[in-house]
Amino acid sequence: MQKKEAPNNIQAYETLRDQILNGKIPANTKLTETMLADKLNISRTPIREAIIRLEEEGLVKNKYVYIPSETDIRHIFQVRSILEGFAAKYSADFISTESLNKLKEYIKTARNGDDNDKLKANYLFHQTIVEETHNPEIVKIINKMQSIIYLMRKTVTLQHRPHLIDEHEEICQEIENGNGEKAEKLVQDHLAKDLEFSINRLGITN
Amino acid sequence: MQKKEAPNNIQAYETLRDQILNGKIPANTKLTETMLADKLNISRTPIREAIIRLEEEGLVKNKYVYIPSETDIRHIFQVRSILEGFAAKYSADFISTESLNKLKEYIKTARNGDDNDKLKANYLFHQTIVEETHNPEIVKIINKMQSIIYLMRKTVTLQHRPHLIDEHEEICQEIENGNGEKAEKLVQDHLAKDLEFSINRLGITN
DNA sequence: AAAATGAAAAATGTATACAATATTATCTAA
DNA sequence: TTAGATAATATTGTATACATTTTTCATTTT
Structure with missing residues (x-):
């Protein structure tokens, strides 16, 4: 049995999360769906779902990467x-x-x-x-x-x-x-x- | 200017949340996308997004309505x-x-x-x-x-x-x-x- | 110039088709 | 039977087209 790979929306969530945390995606960046979809070579659907997760987590607010004051x-x-x-x-x-x-x-x-x-x-x-x-x-x-x-x-x-x-x-x-x-x-x-x-x-x- | 209505995915999230909290959707119910889409008369896309929110919030776990032990x-x-x-x-x-x-x-x-x-x-x-x-x-x-x-x-x-x-x-x-x-x-x-x-x-x- | 207007462009939201997985049911061999 | 394979079904995941909304930016009006 081979290990099942995580779906794209989860992977996207994880890579975006990492990139935000280590600064590759700087604070205040506007996260546009098409732009991210291009970058990760997937469609907008999983990107949207990743962004929703990030928003619920508080790392993204209203489509912008959030830096706490x-x-x-x-x-x-x-x-x-x-x-x-x-x-x-x-x-x-x-x-x-x-x-x-x-x-x-x-x-x-x-x-x-x-x-x-x-x-x-x-x-x-x-x-x-x-x-x-x-x-x-x-x-x-x-x-x-x-x-x-x-x-x-x-x-x-x-x-x-x-x-x-x-x-x-x-x-x-x-x-x-x-x-x-x-x-x-x-x-x-x-x-x-x-x-x-x-x-x-x-x-x-x- | 008239008040903009919230998008379906948000509305779906809210109604599902309410229904889970007041028991209309009982604990342990399996949330299937098509079933909910039918019930709320919208497509699966906004339903999925609502479910992701509910999962991040902890009210739903792995598609099932979660009752804490x-x-x-x-x-x-x-x-x-x-x-x-x-x-x-x-x-x-x-x-x-x-x-x-x-x-x-x-x-x-x-x-x-x-x-x-x-x-x-x-x-x-x-x-x-x-x-x-x-x-x-x-x-x-x-x-x-x-x-x-x-x-x-x-x-x-x-x-x-x-x-x-x-x-x-x-x-x-x-x-x-x-x-x-x-x-x-x-x-x-x-x-x-x-x-x-x-x-x-x-x-x-x- | 500053504000208001309104096209043009861009981005988001939704439906839907199809693909990939997971689940269930059915059948077969021990 | 029942464990295991396999077909049938259901469900989830993704891409894409189109609709709606928001943003941008040039144009007009004050």
Whole structure:
């Protein structure tokens, strides 16, 4: 049995999504159906369906590639902060030893690896904590924000925000100690710093 | 200038959404494009687009109308509890007098009005607190859960869960007192009770 | 010039035909 | 029977033509 290929509308959705996220399709681009259909060598029908998905996801708004304003980003980060804070608090009580070891591993990699490793390790650090809630709804919400988070993370790790890894270490420590309240607070402070650093460096405005 | 009518695909999305929510299209129904196209007297194209929207929203999964399991509902309620808890805490510090008066108004209506008034008042009570965050992301997430929440609310208010309104009153009180921590806790306990009551009465299983 | 008008062009929305898959029913061989 | 193959049917996916709406841009009017 051979693996069935995803239909064009799904593929189109995925490639467009990727291209928007990595900047190949820049912010504010008008997405015209015929233009995209030409580019991907398929008809307008699957393109339309891809665009609808992107719109529901919030990456496209009214046919234009959407860049969130500073206010938008602050709102998104508030949600992230609330949910990841909860996740950290929860982890302090319920984290598995495997996950805890993973966290330590990611800290090590983030200190020693190359840029790409660091990026991935920092992503996994946060993701592991979120997944430790074992609540797919929470994971889903965070994942939906990954597009913006990714941009921010790229900034803070590649531009070496000071103390970033130290903070990860502290968070990990408090989770290990079972100190949920402290862990929650640390995550929220940590994210607040990421936010300010990124907004500053990216020169985001309203 | 006359008001432009929404395109068929949007209208189809809205009517299907409504019909799923009020049970006209029962859970687990297979949504076939031709069948719906016939019923709404339009072609398959706009139907497909409507279904994609419903799928992105989570109301439809793999062409079937989706009913969340008990576990799903618990997960959803955990998110709701975290976010509404935050909203209550936030409100304690920042709520406007207008909103506070509204809350009191809704409590009164929920005590005296008819079933329909009660239902609406209880909805507005929670919605007002959520909106007081002035964070559209939070509002959006909660709204996306409204389908399930609606079901639950119908149960708890129409089957008169005891102390429901008393709890609203306490929450309102603590918000007015500026006691955020207490308000947060009360909201979370309140929602936990709603959840258990509803699951019990609706006979939801996995 | 600025605003208003209205063709021309472009883009979106819808129906439909046909192609590709998935599902169901039917039949055969163990 | 029943597991497996295969034909029949139903459903989904895609391209395309045409209809409708929106946008653009030149022209006229003030």
